[in-house]
Amino acid sequence: MSLPLIAVTSQLAREPLPVTGAQQVAFLLVEARASEALATAPRRPLNLALVLDRSGSMRGPRLQHMKAALTRLIGHLTPDDVFALVTYDDTVSLITPARPADDPASLEADVELIEHGGGTAMALGLSLGLAEARKYAGPDRLSRLILLSDGATDDADQCLALADEAGAAGIGIIPIGYGAEWDDDLLEQIGARSGGPPPEYVRVPSDIDACFLRQLSAARAVVAPGLALDIRFVAGVTPRRVTRVAPFLRPADAAINERTVALRLGDLAHDAPQALLIELLIEPKRGGTFRIAQIETSSSASDATLLQRADVVVTFSASASKRPQMRPVVVHYVERANAARIVLRALADAGNERGPIAPAVAHLFDTEGREQIDRVRAGLPLSPEGRKVLLAKVRDLTGIRRKDEE
């Protein structure tokens, strides 16, 4: 047998767990990491579709910087990559139908055709972009759809249905929020439902260039697309909450029921682990060592070697003298996942009665994040920009930076 291509490991925040005679909560961290063999395997070329907002608000520097960034992005494609470009306002234009990127000059000429227009009908753009992406989707290429939005849209339900379709077709949508007027809840859901990342917030137009290149390099780093985890628990052990903690923080996007957690993790990069934290309720147990769960990993790549099973085994001890061993890495994630949930809940409840936020939560953020949390604590409204800043910092509380990022 060869070594597993994806290493799946799990650990509890402390062990052994005490025998208390009562129900207790325990925290299980599950990590998936690419093996070295997988990390050095040849990468799939990309099937990249861009769906870009050209509404009236894009006029000026936003559009100029976006076009310049596109030209740079095209310069980084290889002839095996596929490129498609769609723009939308209240109508949609197919600027570049999906085709291999073997003639960069003509792709760059296409970019020059982009002009600002009127309203915003995101679903139209998304629908056409998805149709283009489907033309070359398949196991030979890694499919990604970059969706850039700079404002609200009134066809959110259609967009979400399209995100589900994209997810089913293995086309992860990468949402990019440009400026401060985009719909953070919608872009978050589009990312999550398509198996893509959370929205990236581009605050100033000149940052769009770095954002495009970062997305390109993240796509190139993928070694196992469409990674999924299925975790089954034994009787008396119930998953209560699931939070993705790496490569970004995203609470509860798993299908949880009494005995199982099923989670689409998305694409596994060679240089960034996927990790999730599961909060478990454990019914009273006697002392001893038990298997409490089985983890199964799979990838949408047809490669059967990516399929793996691992057991989670836990020791319970009734001896008061045996102090549990603490695992600081798990506690680190427990603290941040809890803080994220409290901050997100406070944001969702804005204007309503809300509980206190302990200073320990604010301390996990930098100065800019703390300023926004102080406003929330004081019952003050956040500006659209302040809200997006805080949401971005929550997503990044446990963020792993990839090597080729700054």
Add this chain to the structure above:
Amino acid sequence: MAMVCLNGHENVDGAFFCEQCGAVLDGATVPGARICAVCGQPNAPEVVECANCGTAFAGSAVAAAATVRLVIPATGADFDLSNLPEAVIGRADPTCDVFPEIDLAPYGGEKEGVSRQHARFRRERDRYTIEDMQSINFTFLNKQRLEANVPTTLKSGDELRLGRIVLRFEADTAGA
């Protein structure tokens, strides 16, 4: 036996942080994870290289568990900051009910011009900062006077002067 946080919220047995407000509950005071300065990956304190990107950590594991501190070179006294996300540096004055986390009163703080609440140290996600709290005799970082209320990033070896008391900041960060 429910666990109750300092704000009075009840939590299930086994919790480390209050679900309602995020306050630290008993049992969560574990040595902090080593956060890799290159990739942000948390690591167990005893490891010598980052589990994600392989960056080697400086210093031995034992030294690394508690190596953020302020030293008074003149006396050799040191203050461990490893478990403090935030600390006020000043001098205790019971009559005014002021008790800073780092108390320079025993080191001649009053005579040397240290304010009761002189400066604030903070640990942020991947950096440490110092901020002058409108002290009368100012805070100096490497001989430069700090503007009041503006946090400034600290790096290991920096010299701080509060009034006339000189302190050295020492941090053994991952990958340094």
